Amino acid sequence: MDITRRRLLILLPAAAVAWKFVEAGTPEAAPNYKLTEHWWAMLVDIPKCIGCGSCVRACSQENDVPEGYFRTWIERYHVADWKIERPEVESPDGGKQGFPPNEISGGKNFFVPKLCNHCADSPCTQVCPVGATFVTPDGVVLVDKSYCLGCRYCVQACPYGCRFINPKTNTAEKCSLCYHRITKGLTTACCEVCPTGARQLADLKNPKDPIHEFLKTHSVQVLKPHMATGAKVFYNGMDGSVR
């Protein structure tokens, strides 16, 4: 086939269009924030939690969480003296308005704030069929709302029950560890408002972060360690009855 002038003129624009698609654009990096220099985690100090619900309210305001759904919530545990293997757990409205006084007396009572554990080996990202959820290079599990099909695999896969389907967008949603805040040098909304310091954002790659001293000097656990999720929400003073 000879390349005539006519054919060349037809081919050139086509090639130009094709080249535009082939050439991959590099998105601009966020100024002053390097993905590889952080590894985010959170510390929850259970003996400090007063169950006031400030974190739940702040989270829902910060992230526009639909009414009745929670990216973070507080559970109140009641462990009876004689029935230690069956703790009673309640979370009225996620603990958003605090907790009414306990009706049952005796036993052991305490609050446990829950949120996404930002697992390093997270089951939810492993089951996503389209790559809509992922662990960022700085250790945060995020959902790409524009890519999510709403298939609910991840909701089932999360062993901590941290995911839900947003009824407005019909896509999976969860705690983003306030990614829009921590990348700007702010703390998360829940940590910002926690009045007792029961929640603390931690950057494990920052050698100056007080988390390192805390982890060395305290017996800290994660939820469901037997599931080997690489959970990064560390609980201090956690009772064995917590699920």
Next chain:
Amino acid sequence: MFKDTEHLIRLAAVMAIAVLAFVVLRSAVVPKSFGQYGHYRGNAIAEAAALPIAHAGHEVCESCHSDVAEQKKLGKHVVVACEACHGAQAKHADDPASIQPAKLDTAVICARCHEANSAKPKSFPQVVSAEHSGGLACDTCHQPHRPKIEDTAETKSKPATEARK
């Protein structure tokens, strides 16, 4: 050599067109940043980071309300961030004149933390509000930013107490 090589050339041309169509379609359908960091859209990270904030943070509040910050420093509520009670105020911080924070009801706000509950740590100050105040609003006696009553009585102004650890 070969007879009817025309067929082979046609077949090769069809294959070449199919491959080109695949490459062009794939690059049109798959987002450009997909696979930049892993099996996901790399730009999703920047998009998540670009969302607007709702809580300004206590440093921002204190840059204008330094009088309140000074008061708080003298009492135990120094560790309580402004937005824990006042709610998300980034919009107010951006436009202080036209967006005003709502007035708070101390009966609700104070009780969330200080109403007695056996699940709360024993060392945390708690009251049964019905017995404690007899229905009076908390701020009748307590100044919320510096709640200890002796602290705020004009005559007995005490020096700064250390922040709770």
